[in-house]
Amino acid sequence: MKGRLPATAREEETPKGRGRLREEVRHETEEHPHRIRVEHEFHGMRLDRFLHVRLPWHSRTRIQKLIEAGKVLDGTGTPIKAAKRVSKGMTIVLLRPKPKEEDLPEIRLDPLFEDSWLLAIDKPPNLAVHPNARALHHTVVSILKKRYDVPIDLVHRLDRETSGVLLLTKDKGVNARLKEDFAARRIEKRYLAITRGELRIGMTIDLPMGPGNFKIRVKQGVYEDAPLAAVTKISVKERFPGYTLVEAIPKTGRQHQIRVHLDAVGHPIVGDKIYGVEEELFLRYIEGGIEEVREELEMERHALHAHTLAFEHPILRKRIEITAPLPPDMKHFLDKLRGKGRNTLRKKNGFGQNFDN
Numbered sequence: 001m002k003g004r005l006p007a008t009a010r011e012e013e014t015p016k017g018r019g020r021l022r023e024e025v026r027h028e029t030e031e032h033p034h035r036i037r038v039e040h041e042f043h044g045m046r047l048d049r050f051l052h053v054r055l056p057w058h059s060r061t062r063i064q065k066l067i068e069a070g071k072v073l074d075g076t077g078t079p080i081k082a083a084k085r086v087s088k089g090m091t092i093v094l095l096r097p098k099p100k101e102e103d104l105p106e107i108r109l110d111p112l113f114e115d116s117w118l119l120a121i122d123k124p125p126n127l128a129v130h131p132n133a134r135a136l137h138h139t140v141v142s143i144l145k146k147r148y149d150v151p152i153d154l155v156h157r158l159d160r161e162t163s164g165v166l167l168l169t170k171d172k173g174v175n176a177r178l179k180e181d182f183a184a185r186r187i188e189k190r191y192l193a194i195t196r197g198e199l200r201i202g203m204t205i206d207l208p209m210g211p212g213n214f215k216i217r218v219k220q221g222v223y224e225d226a227p228l229a230a231v232t233k234i235s236v237k238e239r240f241p242g243y244t245l246v247e248a249i250p251k252t253g254r255q256h257q258i259r260v261h262l263d264a265v266g267h268p269i270v271g272d273k274i275y276g277v278e279e280e281l282f283l284r285y286i287e288g289g290i291e292e293v294r295e296e297l298e299m300e301r302h303a304l305h306a307h308t309l310a311f312e313h314p315i316l317r318k319r320i321e322i323t324a325p326l327p328p329d330m331k332h333f334l335d336k337l338r339g340k341g342r343n344t345l346r347k348k349n350g351f352g353q354n355f356d357n
Contacts, residue, residue: 004324033073038090047072047092048082071095089197089284107143112321117174117315119144119152120182122324125163125301129154140166156182159256161271163304163323164191177314182253191248191258192237192326194303195331196276199244202235205261208252219274220256222264230254232261240337243270247307258304270333271299303330 010304023329042050051063051072065248066072070079075091086092107127113120121140123129129140136165144152150170158166169175181187208226212219231251238245244267248258268276277350310321 009285016061023156031071034094034096036092036094036125038088038092040085040087040088043088044085046082047080047084047086050086050092051094060251065092072129096177097146099284107138109140111142112324113320117171118320119148119168119170119263120309120322121164121166121168123158123166124305125161125329128160129157144168155179156253158306159304161301162304162306163327163330165322166306167309167322174314178311181311181314185251185253187309189250189306191250192264192305192307192312192330193248194244194270194299194330195262195263196242196270197244197267198239198242199234199267200235202246203235203265205234205265206230207261207264209257209260216274218256220254220260222260228252228254230257230261232258234262238334239319242335245334259302270303271297272302278303288312291305299329299333303333305330 011075013081034050036054038050042053044051046066048060048063052060055063065346067080067082071094072080073093073095074080075093077093080092107124109121109123112122113118121144121278123140127138127140131139133144141152141154148170151172153169153175155167155169158164167178169178178187207222207230208228209220209222209230210226210228212221212223214221215312229252233249233251235247235249236244237247240343246262247261250257255259256275259269263272263275305326306322306324307326308321310319312318313320
């Protein structure tokens, strides 16, 4: 599709529906709009320069080709020239290919616990929990709604790459009560992570965090005057040359909290594409895929696993504890570490310090 947006998509630019794309539009077209709002600091910048700054994983040549192909539109669906100056509050629309999901294999979602009100599954890595621009059908919620004739809904979320216990409900009232328990920190979550570097002892990381001036828009950071209080308890489970298996218990529920905190104390999670590596690595991953950065990351996804969830059943009023076994990719990585001698494991990226000496 080239040129103007279909009428059904243009309707979404009215004030009432701004920024949202109806499900039927995604299904009817082979491309879907990705919207970028122009902030005040970009006011007056040329369109091609603006896109290069906001989408640094795209080369200037790639951006120019998108513009010339009529894939860059204004909020009314009209193609824009490269030399046009963008203005504060303006919406830029990029037409991107619709995700191809039909070739993906059937996904197993093994129940860890189930009764009339609750469903806990063992979420595999690299699976989104709810529909988004990258995945419409191959998500936890989409798959389960096809299997159940009751209102399946998430109680909490896990990052796409994170594996482990994910709790859902079959009743709206139960869902609301459990979300209140999460907000009040009455639900205990325990994670396992493989980190770089040899962590000598456990610790409680009490460092405020929040969004910052990063090239990666979803990235969070620890810095002075960060707005969000965040506390994570870390304990050492097993130590290897250059790596540590840790248990992490978040006392607060901030986005990327465990990943941010472990990176902040010098022990980023193995396979993390955002924390503990140069931002350019993530941008290369976006542009070239996992093959571009596989050797540097060592794992195809970050080695973080939601191991245990414990809470009081909202109806039965008894303690429920649900545990998900370590997934094969993390088990395999640990097995390799256990099979290597202290003098044979390579020390990578400066994280191989032995704190026992």
